[in-house]
Amino acid sequence: MDRFERIKAAIALDVPDRTPVMPIMSAFAARHAGIKQAEAWRDPEKAFQSLLYTFQALEHCDMLARTNMMFPMIGSKFHNAPVRHRIPGKHLPEDALNQIDEVELFSRDDYDKIAALGWNGFWEEHYPKISGRTMDSLATKQSHLLNIYVKQVKVCHEQGIPVLVGVAVDSVLMAFSLCRTMTNFTMDLFEVPHKVKQAMDASCDDMIQNAFETLAVTKIPFAWIVLERGSAAIYRLELFEEFEWPYLQRYVDAFVSAGVTPWMHLDTDWGGNLAYFRQLPKGKCVADLDGTTDIFKAKEILKDHMCISGDVPAATLSMGTQKDVRDYCKRLIDIVGRGGGFFLTTGCECPIDAKFENVKTMVDMVINDSGKV
């Protein structure tokens, strides 16, 4: 099997020739290649070369998550909340990790406006006010970054390297939580739930449409859906059922109908929600776990229904030994990988300060005896 076939088999719950593997990396690759984070942010080509270099150095990787550092920013209009990034070399030291500076982007009073104007209509009016930029300048910048991304994806495909992110789209709840801040959004859910609901109802279709506009350009059949804040670790199931699940179902229906695989990036503990995921189309989606959800229980729940991706913990890769990594990956491959439907990846992003030998150990696990499905 080539890489594309192996990935396709794992997602379709068929049995691949071996477990596919992907460290989800960007900052780690830049550091491994010896370039400062700021340099990688300033120059997408340098970032791309660092990713290719590290991909080759790791030898047996099956996929790149993306081609440069700009992953949250690619796209047209707003399929992600326009959060404020702290960028190395600009707001942070040259070799620091980029971070999100979570501030309130719209107020509680704005829910009515969103309900009336929709997500796109609201941002066309609101974004220039909070950013000082025009929508035209934003579109030009986004288009420029997207063109770079598309060219880099083409190079990857010519080298037989699949790229995951066709579009990165926040779940509706995730986008609202980021825009209000998690604390304020939580207060809103308790105090003005009907206003939140009306605004979400008016936003979901716009966000799906925005995602499709980007997919039309990247032509990569994967939608990376950011789901970090709707889990049962945070909200009781009644809230999940009202404010996360119906919109996620609409996302998944839209993407799957168009032949796009929803890659659900599930940070935090989703153990209490996974039974719902069995209602999503069989063999068409990926549940990407970050090391917080019990992945072994997730296998019991999603077995024979959904491919699971995960979940070597960041702390193990940056502070653990090769034995720690080997032991954990062996359990993953033996238990979660049994019978297929498993993609060995890092729990969320490969940490900037991961030890190279640890990441290499993780990747190598798929080609020794343990990697056989």
Added chain:
Amino acid sequence: MSSPILDAFLSMNRPKVIDLVQNEIEQGTDPFVVLQECQAAMEEVGRRFESGEFFLSELIYSAEVFKAISPSLEKKLAEYRDERDSLGPIVFGTPLGDIHDLGKNLVITFMRANGFVVHDLGVDVPPEKFIDALRETNAPILALSGLITPALLSMKEVIELLKIHGLRDKTLVLIGGAVTTDLACRETGADRRGADAVAAVTLCKKHLESMNARIGGRTLAATRS
């Protein structure tokens, strides 16, 4: 035991809690009694979180309610209350390289609601600042929060510095945050990992209880000051 303030807390009704507290203060109720009622409510929220009845969202909501009523109570209490009335001081911060504070702020509110005096150093805190704060406050507990792995390396550095300055044996080091696994606890050299705000408070209380037992029941703050 039911009370209007407790009921308002547990039904996640911020305006009602604020009104009730304000009324109590205006009617001349001893502010300590009002504070104790609010603290009892926060403890009950914590118990319900531990039992699985409440979720993180209820902790976040209750913490915001507690923060909303704190200024009016503190104003009344400030005249005759000091650290000797508290369970004890804690130094808390997000170490160098990490600017996230959501988890830290939530845990701090719960610690304060449970009677600790928390010295919040903020985010992206250089190691030396933790040492200075521990010396200034005589705090027996250092809490470090982190969302990304660079925070783990900084935590390790802080703990090494504690050893150099002779503070390690006197200080319980508690870590928490998304990247803090058991392995991270072991590798940073921390003592314990707090899985959530309620667990962190419980660990701190247990530590102080064992300290107080060792020093013969005298209050911690009185002994260390």
